[in-house]
Amino acid sequence: MKKIALFTSGGDAPGMNACIRSVVRSAIYLDLEVYGIKYGYDGMIRGEIQKMESYSVSNIVQTGGTILKSARSEDFRTKEGREKAYKNLKKHGIEGLIAIGGDGTFTGANLFYDEFGIPVVGAPGTIDNDLYGSDYTIGFDTAVNTALDAIDKIRDTAASHDRVFFIEVMGRHSGYIAIQSGIGGGAEMVMVPETSTTIDDVIKKLKDGRDNKKTSSIVVVAEGDEQGSALQIAERVKAETPKMDIRVTSLGHIQRGGGPTAFDRILASRLGLAAVEGLMNGEKNVMVGVIDNKITYTNLKLAISKSKPLNEELIRLTKILSI
Incomplete structure (x- = not known):
């Protein structure tokens, strides 16, 4: 694998920029060419794909939002739209994708992989912390x-x-x-x-x-x-x-909104590196996460379909402390 691309999609979450920074610099460190896709799946369809360098992600680790922007894409819901996105990726020689987002983002990534076989690793970026396969999501x-x-x-x-x-x-x-x-x-x-x-x-x-x-x-x-x-x-x-x-x-x-906490910056940085290394090690159609403070990879279908229950201890704690 020589060329990869990354994008952010769905609702923005504090720490997405820290993850973008980590993916770009990790890829360059590991001798990969890395491309940024603006406006998520919509930008993939329109061909808004640009090569990124180390300086492209300078001074963003502390900022909220996403420098790659985010947008909903009705066209990507169609087979024609996904085929156009695939052709744009192949035009740039892109061999793997890193998707930073939540369940909607990963639902699209899972379908895209099933249809066209491009390896995808998802990094969980959502404030809701509702994805199975990671104790914490970026922004939570x-x-x-x-x-x-x-x-x-x-x-x-x-x-x-x-x-x-x-x-x-x-x-x-x-x-x-x-x-x-x-x-x-x-x-x-x-x-x-x-x-x-x-x-x-x-x-x-x-x-x-x-x-x-x-x-x-x-x-x-x-x-x-x-x-x-x-x-x-x-x-x-x-x-x-x-x-x-x-x-x-x-x-x-x-x-x-707002600048991410230290926890989110570090989590995002760890997940970004793990996503790049996952692609290089042959992982495909998975979400990278942290469970018990260890990096894990969970099949995307499982990450988006299996519910993540609340911690029963926290529910009990709320009742006890509120008397």
Whole structure:
């Protein structure tokens, strides 16, 4: 293998640039030519492929977002679009791909490999931490710390006015951000898609808190909770407890931005090198990850199809510490 290419796709995550930097410099160190594809699969179809040098990734390890950009591609969903992408890769002599992204990115990569046989190694870049095959994904730690910083600030104003705040964090199918930021922020309750919580449960928890002389409370809600959004949940609780002073804050896309934490920079750097070495060692159609602090390779089909359960110990810890 002499030429490889990399791209970022799907939602951006802090640390993607650190991973790009690692892939480019690792490839050059290992005597490979490395190309960057801008705008993900869409750029692959349009032929936005450029050779990258060591200086191309200078001064980016500390920055959020992705210098290669990201975009959704409807054309890549078609066989014609994927064939055009394949021809553009062959035009540049590219023999292997590194895809930095989440489940949508890897679903496309898996299909692309099945149809055209180009070896692909995925590096998990998503704040949701929802991919099977890695204890942590690039961007998750930063997103948790961003959410935690917001929760800390909101708690100050909640305490000043004796209010209940419902704080919505990202996680359509995963409660990882919610559970970790909730524990770190001392939330009275955390609502996640993986566990069932009723409105009556929420009301009882808040009333018990008042009985225990808590004057303010924080409820962290993952956006994919089965009871609905934080706003919908708050409205239902307010209808049953009209005397409670309730407010809602949705953190939204602020969780995707900002400079990555040291943990994410180091994780991204390790995964970038491991992705390059994986390609050179014959790995194909796999996701590189870290399990028990060791580099692992998991089949892409397994990474995107197998669910990654929440840590039961963390769920138990939330209940114990919120009394």
